[in-house]
Amino acid sequence: MSAAERIPGVEVRHDAPSESALREVVFDVEGLTVAYGGKPALSGVSLEVYKNFVTAFIGPSGCGKSTFIRCFNRMNDLIPSATVDGTILYHGEDLYGREVDPVEVRRLIGMVFQKPNPFPKSIYDNVAFGPRVLGLKDGLDDRVRHALEQAALWDEVKSRLKESALSLSGGQQQRLCIARALAVEPEVILMDEPASALDPISTTRIEDLMDELKREYTIVIVTHNMQQAARVADMTAFFSVEVDENRDARTGILVEYDVTTKIFTNPSDQRTEDYVTGRFG
């Protein structure tokens, strides 16, 4: 049975498999290899990311999970020594095709980073920045409000929108960064360790938020916190590091990708089992 066939809420009739019965694929990754300065950081990854799901990437340090998530909005383009081989289809279109504009990619596929990184501007301007750059000036106030509401921050900041974003707490700053990503109406939100710098209450708010946001967006998250993946993700991919001692090389590989419950109750691969149960390293 393929991973897609086990997705909760998706019924697959084995006698008559039907494409339409499967969940819509947002990203179709095939044989992806990323190298920095000729050294592969991640090798031969193939998986599908499904619409309106939270998909989590877990694995030890150096397994390439952050490298991988950065491929989805072409962030690796910004690193001169990085090369990306293989294909990532975004709704069937080659994300790395020559005619594709990386700026447009990053509008459709937003990103939130580990450390909240608001601009040293007002709360309002932080959220309005993206739409202004894209020339979306009509109804800007409504757009800002809507994004802040979606990020579950509006009630806390509505009376002080002109104050500096830096006056907010860490958890609020992270939700502001999520609002900033939402303001340009993306389809996908990539989150690289979005809660690792936050306290438990702020972490819970971000996790609750992911659950809300996935109704409208597709979310991909990298997390060090396995239990966070278990709590928030519909699908989980486990990455590991393959060490080639002869060449002194360490390469990230995808070990297993499945429905989150399966990964955390009965994983198929012993390496996943060893990692999630803490028998690794």
Add this chain to the structure above:
Amino acid sequence: MRVGFHEALDQLEASLQEEGSLVLRVLRGAVTALVGHDLELADEVIAFDDEVDSRYFAIEEGIQDLLARQTPVATDLRLVLAVLHINLHLERMADYCVTIAKLVKLAPDVAGDPTLVEGFQDMGARAEEMIELAMDAFAKRDLAEAESLVELDELIDRANRRVVQHVLSLGSDPKLQEWGLRMMIVSRCLERIGDHAVDVGERVAYLVTGEFREFTDASR
């Protein structure tokens, strides 16, 4: 490595095996008291249940601690869940042994049907074998051994069904009839112990395969 956690898990499993040994002792005691109409031994069996209960609660507390603090997943999670269920099954088996001991004390002191008494000895031995097999399958994570419990259980079930015929043929002596009625419950207790051993086997199968299923369909 989560050394402390895995040690705690190992201890929990060892403790469950010890509980299994206690249940075997209490079952042996109950059947011996029954066959020899030994009221003193019956009292000991009843008192011994406290030992099983304290082990049962200690295991439950250990599970609570692991779930609250360690968030077990994958095999560890399945093991914790298996221990949780098997613990309860063992405790129930011990309770059935206590019921048998109480029935020994309640049954009138008459020379009962020797065939029936011999049958209980056999059923008791069979139940012991099933508990040993179930706990061994658990220790070895042996799916085939766990599944073999179904056949053994069928033997106890058949013996239990024969008891009714024997009791009906005991005659009209009211004391003998009362004895017979009490013995029907004894038989039922032994039969239920076999069922619980099968349930333990099902938990072993879950632990090994990750799938929830019953070995046999009770509705058939």
